[in-house]
Every structure is written in C-alpha cells, then in structure tokens.
Amino acid sequence: MNIIEADKIKKTYESNGLSVTALGGVDVAVKKGEFTALAGPSGSGKTTLLNIIGGLDAPTSGSIKVDNVDLAPLKAKALAEIRLTKIGFVFQAYNLIPVLTAIENVEYVLLLQGVGKKERRDRSVNVLEQVGLSDQVNRRPHELSGGQQQRVAVARAIVSEPAIVLADEPTANLDQKTGAKLCDMMRDLNEQKHITFLFSTHDSMVMERARRLIHLIDGKVVKEESKGKK
Template identity: 55%
Template sequence: MNVIETKNISKLYKQADQDIKALNDVSINFKKGEFTAIVGPSGSGKTTFLNTIGGLDSPSSGKVLIDNNEITKLNSNQLIDFRLRNIGFVFQSYNLIPVLTAKENVEFIMLMQGSSKSIRDKRSVELLKSVGLDDQLNRRPNQLSGGQQQRVAVARALASKPKFVLADEPTANLDSSSTSNLLDIMSRLNKKEKMTFIFSTHDQRVIDRANRIITLEDGKILSDINVK
C-alpha cells in the first residue's frame, strides 16, 4: 500500500523575470517501511520535493496524496494539523527548541496532539532510550553535541507516531561517528517499527544504507533504484 503518492507535481518559482521549475511533472509512490534516499546535485529539487510531500509547500500543479487523502486541497490550518498527526520532520540544523530540555522537546509534539502526561512521560523516555539518550533527558540542546541533538530530533520526529519521517540532509552537520550512530538508530527503527524514512542527502554513508535511491536532476526523476 502506498503511504505517499505524487501525481504530476510541478513547482514553479519566479525569480526576477525568469520562471524556475524546481519540480517538473514528478509522479512517484512510497510504500510503508521504505528507507529512501533522494539524491541529486544542489538545486535539483530535493528539498522542494520533501517540502511538497510534507505539506510545507504546495505544488504549482499536480496532487499529493497521503494515505489516499489529497493534502494539496487542505488550507494552512488543516495542513498544520495534518503535519502534526502524520509526518515527522528531521532538519539539517536539528532545530530543537533551545529553551526546552531533550525530554520536553520530544514531549512537545505529543502535547500538541493532546496526549496525556503519563503517555508523554512514558513515550518520551522510551524514544530517548531508543536513540541512546536516556541519560540526557534533562539537558537542553546547548548542553548536547550535534549528534546528540540530531538524535533528539529523530526521537521528536517519531513522538507523534507519524506515517513517515522526512529528513532533509540530516547528517550534513555531523561527524562520521555521529552519522554512523544516527543511521544505525534510524535503520533499526525502520526495521523494527516499519517506519518509512525519506532522506534528501548528498552523504554517501546515508545512500549506502538506503533500500531505495531516487536521483533528481533539474526537478525531474533521473533514476529510481531499489537496492536489495
């Protein structure tokens, strides 16, 4: 069953007098449990594609369906609610809330969803334990290393029990040991919980772990390879 389905999506940006096509008639499906890397040179449309399927950007034309629901028809408030309940985000610069502790950052999403305190407590500790940070619960982001912050970001992305996780160059700011550690965690969650992960990346170490590699160039899909 397809978790994500895009039908002929295009995204046009106006720059000065020029129209720039960031996405050009992209149609693609993602199934549950895939561990996908989207690769391509800078400006190929990777981030625009992730933003479009994540409901952060709307396509100029075409449709995006998540679990057969067309999100391109939702208004901005509906989209915010949709993202809260269906999508986990991991950003390149971690983007944790600096004034909250690791545990509070993870709990934050669940709080927005209206989960009870007991559920929030239990799940946030479980998730931080699963990313190896059960001893850092009460530390704020500025007291954690880059790798640890990104692991908190992964735990936060999973806190809402999303249908899939979108990660925009999640390893770009990490050293090799932190990258390897993060990928181990995400691979384990992918296998254990059948969580769908979609990465945009330049990082060969991420590409090596992916079971599907999609190459974008000039807003078009150049190749779509399943790796066994």
C-alpha cells in the same frame, strides 16, 4: 500500500520576472515501511519535493497524497494538523526548541496532540532510550552535541508514530562517523518499528544505507534503484 503518492509534481518559482523550475513533473510513490533516500546534487529539487510532501509548500501543479489524504485542497490550519499527526520532521540543522529540555522537545509534539501527561512522559522516555539518550533527557539543546541534538530531533519525529518521517539532509551538519551512526539508528528504527523514512541526501555514505534510492537531477527523477537488506 502507498504512504506517499506524488503525481506529476511541478514547482516553478518566479524571480525577477524569470521562471525557475525546481521540479518538472515528478512522480514518486513510497510504500509503508520503506527506507528511501532522495539523492541528487544541490539544486536538484530534493528539499522542494520534501517540503511539498510535508505540506510546507504547495506544488504549482500535480497532486500529492500522504496516507491517502490529498493535500492540495487543504488550508494552512488543516495542513498544520496533517503535519502534526501524520508526518515527523528531521531538519538539517536539528532545529530543537532551545528553551525546552530533550524530553520536553520530544513531549512537545505529543502535548500538541493532547496526549495525557503519563503516557506522554512514558513514550518520550522510551523513544529517547531507543535513540540512546536515556541519560540526557533533562539537558537543553545547547548542552548536547550535534549528533545528540539530531537524535533528539529523530526522537521528536517518531514519538507520535507518524505515517512517515521526512528528513532533509539529516547528516549534513554531522561528521562522517556521527552521521553514519545516526543513519544506522534510523534504519534500525525503520526495521524494528516499521517507521517509513524518506530523506534527502547527497552523501554517499547515507545513500549506501538507503534501501531505495530515487535520483533527482534538475527537478526530474532520473533513476530509481532498490536494494535488499544488508
């Protein structure tokens, strides 16, 4: 069953009267439980594709379905609801809410979904344990290291058990060792909880850990490769 179905996605930007093509007719399908990387150099269209899949941006043409919901006709409010209920986001620069503690950042998503206080707290503690931060729950982002902040971001992304977690170069701001640990952690979550991950990267270490690689160059899919479990 495909969680993501992107069909002939095109995206062009107008800049100073010039038309710049970011995506030139991309077809991507991601199945439930996959651990997939969009690989490619800077400017290849990875982030644009992730933004379109995440309902943050609209394609110039083509269709995109997430968990069988066609995003094209949806308005801003409905797209916000889709992002809240079906998609978890991990950003390159962590992007936690600075005035909330680690557990409050994780709880925030559940709170928006209207989950009750006890369940909210239990689930948040649970995912923070899974990402190895059970002793940092009451710290604010500025009291955590970059790696720890990104783990909180992953916990926030998975706590509501979304259909898919989209991660835009999640290791780009981390050192090699921390990045590798984060990647291993995400892959463990994928294996243990069957959470579908789709992330962009140009880091070979991350690509090595992906089970499926979709190579993008100049806004086009140039190669796809699948790897077995290591």
